Amino acid sequence: MLQQDHSKSIVLPLIISIIAISFSAIFVKWSDAPASILSMYRMIFASLLMLPIVWKYRDEFKKITSTDWLYLFFSGLFLALHFVLWFGSLKLTTVASSTIILALQPIVSLLGGYFLFKERTTAAALMTMGIAIIGAMMIGWGDLALSPDAILGDILSFLSVIAVVGYLLIGQSIVKKVSHWIYSFCVFFIAAVVLSIYNLSTSVAFTGYPAKEWGIFLLLATVPTISHVINNWLLNYVNATTISMSILGEPVGATILAVILLDEHLVSWQIAGGMLVLLGVFFFLMQQQRRIHIRSTVKSGT
Template structure:
């Protein structure tokens, strides 16, 4: 992995850490939050997409189906994770989100024959253990907590599916076109669901509308950055870097939401940062053929 990619990874991490805070601030249904986030993000991207509209011709029929599937996975991810955040604390949700790089690693092995080194697995284990320490203290045993845990895990599976599709499609069109198509598809899927579920499309406070917009701008920017990064690194590396989100989200939750943070959670946060740092350092000198292929830029847009 190029050293120059560390900065966009850090920006994406900070931006995505605000997602949980915005969700906690809103009292709108999870699927409505997700729908307006994707819809507003698509609208905000229109000026750039219009300039690159010629690229739509590069998308073949089969790839259009993949884009729809990617949008479906992203819609599922947001709806399920936002729901889990309404059922538990920000810190508690991280114990499940910590499984993302593991799910991604397994999927990458079976789908793309990606391999990794023993050292990388050790660093992944360090970061995962740290993320679990952050959430373990708040792990609940009630019905709502269990539902929140299930929703969080399913959201992890969904986001890994979204990243894997992006790993293939984003190499054929710019990340702007890919992101726009996926965001718009996700918005349409969520709109259909909300119509069927009878969710209210209006009547929300100005505060909620502001949160919808903030979600579309701040954390969604991280998804655009990560889609661009898929030109250079694989989905497992991005999933690994996103493990830093629990650290940022828990720190923000303590500051902005008043959620308590104890000693082992701080220790867990330090372990996460150490594990992610060591993992990314190892990725700067790929030693396996598949790793070298993943690190090669394929689309410089």
Template sequence: MKKSVAPVPIMIPLFIGIIAVSFSSIFVKWSSAPASIQGMYRLLFAVICMLPFGLRKLHELRRISMKTWFWLITSGVFLALHFLLWMGSLKYTTVSSSTIILALEPVFIWIGAYILFKERLSSVALIGMMVAIIGAVLIGLGDIGVSSTNLYGDLLSVLGTLAVAVHMLLGQKLLGDLSSYVYSLVVFSSAVIVFAIYNIGMGVSFTNYADREWAIFLLLAIIPTVLGHMLFNWLMKYISATTVSMSILGEPIGASLLAYLLLDETMSYIQISGGLLAICGLVLFMRFNKKHALKLKE
């Protein structure tokens, strides 16, 4: 699948996106609202923030086929599942333990991309992926407990990671024909509807939350969603989902550091070493991923 040339150096939006999504787990930890409410308002407020900036692109909606609508809505369903499961996992385990499992995301996506798009990696890029994943595993090694509560949170995070892998693979397919704005708008809106149906079915209140909670919902919408997920959606117009997911390996590093500073969650020397290893693996992957390099030259 041929990609366009990005208007800015790829590393700039990647870096901004990594920092933005690293705040997600912090905001979720600060909130006492149910994960399904956090996810719903996070995406609803994101859609509201997006609307004024892309009205001229809404004419694309008329050209979307029924088949594409189906896949867009499916992508939204899996995004909602990701937020519901991953944000829910933070109620049962630490930031490091939950975000570490996101290290599995590029593996799931690469397997799917290989099957669906015949996407291949150079041998050195594959080694870089493995090094980054090992480093990310070390970050969470000191926090992954053996209690039933922690294990339940870890399981939720694994399922959430599988869900976001499906969401990103669908995005890679759909963004070949749609603008990233319209794709994000429709997918986010679909996920909001999924959350609303879930909350109604589970009897979860839509209101009765403190002002502090509403402020957290808005922060979740602006920082990790608009500046994070929407930016990653835009990047998939120019690079593969595998490359985007590899960059997201920076999230466990950023989230663990923020958790140390803002939540008093400590980091061991093993975790710090793992963070440095993950960065080295990420750099190796980005440097030697031949397919990525070719796309940037096209």
């Protein structure tokens, strides 16, 4: 779904987004802090780092209506829930195992886009999506542990998928009214407030963490959060399903990083699954790029 002309390629920004977000699971695995604290400080630091840019675009706050603020609140709430649930799931299972549930994100997004915005897709897009999802499931299945903790981790991961799709679907509408910088800052700040209230209500300690943990909080606020800013910008030109589809590349990147940095191991079908994901995502994004070019050409009358 496109709302304006855009001749630049969406592929390179999405590749950068995938690489950046792939580090998120690694940072969470390195941390011993509670999932809600990781999420809270990620959003607090991200909001603070964005202040100089937001100041430049401060006049755009006048464009935000009371209804828009309501949408922004729910978007921030969904993002906060996504982080708490997904970080919590990573405390219970391996990076590879979590990909089985994460692979459902494009399907959930596709259903949400259909029922909320009457979006349609092509058979070719569904086929490439299916290839990538099968590949992601192959990665996760190779390391699935059928234990109570792993099952709880799977449930948390699935709920995090629903939450992040809600966040993306709301953003799909709001970023057409204000810049992605203002949208990202508002959502990050609201998520930080929600998570702070949650931690206060559950008596989770705000301080007392070693220097290593504060370093991880800052890393989470910079490297993987860049992906969210890029994706919010891209929502001007593509729909939430396309963003969700590209995020299927995250399990590949995260699993490779887990092998290098966490000493997790891969089997042959996980490697094959990774290749399928990359192929499916590549062909899907190329189809989306072609649609952007065609629509831009039609609008320009050339």
